[in-house]
Amino acid sequence: MKETIPIMFREATGILRGGSKDILDLPVYRNDEQVISCWKIPIMRRLRVLFTGRVYLHVLGKTHPPLCIETDAFEHMRRE
Numbered sequence: 114m115k116e117t118i119p120i121m122f123r124e125a126t127g128i129l130r131g132g133s134k135d136i137l138d139l140p141v142y143r144n145d146e147q148v149i150s151c152w153k154i155p156i157m158r159r160l161r162v163l164f165t166g167r168v169y170l171h172v173l174g175k176t177h178p179p180l181c182i183e184t185d186a187f188e189h190m191r192r193e
Contacts, residue, residue: 115155122151124187142186149186 118137125140142149154162162168168182 114157117152117154117158120151120153124149125151151186 119139121140122142124142126142126144127140129139129141131137131139139150170180170182172178172180
């Protein structure tokens with residue numbers, strides 16, 4: 114099955130460099146409060162989410178930072 118990959122998006126203000134062939138560069142929008150990235154989900158994974166309603170998040174390390182998973186990360190900014 115194809116992998117979910119980070120993609121460039123219009124609001125991106127920078128790139129976090131992966132530094133190796135196994136770690137992809139991550140386009141991000143960053144301000145003083147948050148960092149947002151955008152990911153492309155292959156069709157078979159989209160179907161899995163559609164039918165199960167589940168997404169798993171893996172965070173490396175021993176703690177879990179505050180996170181938010183959205184379909185439109187900038188919607189709240191456009192309303193303000």
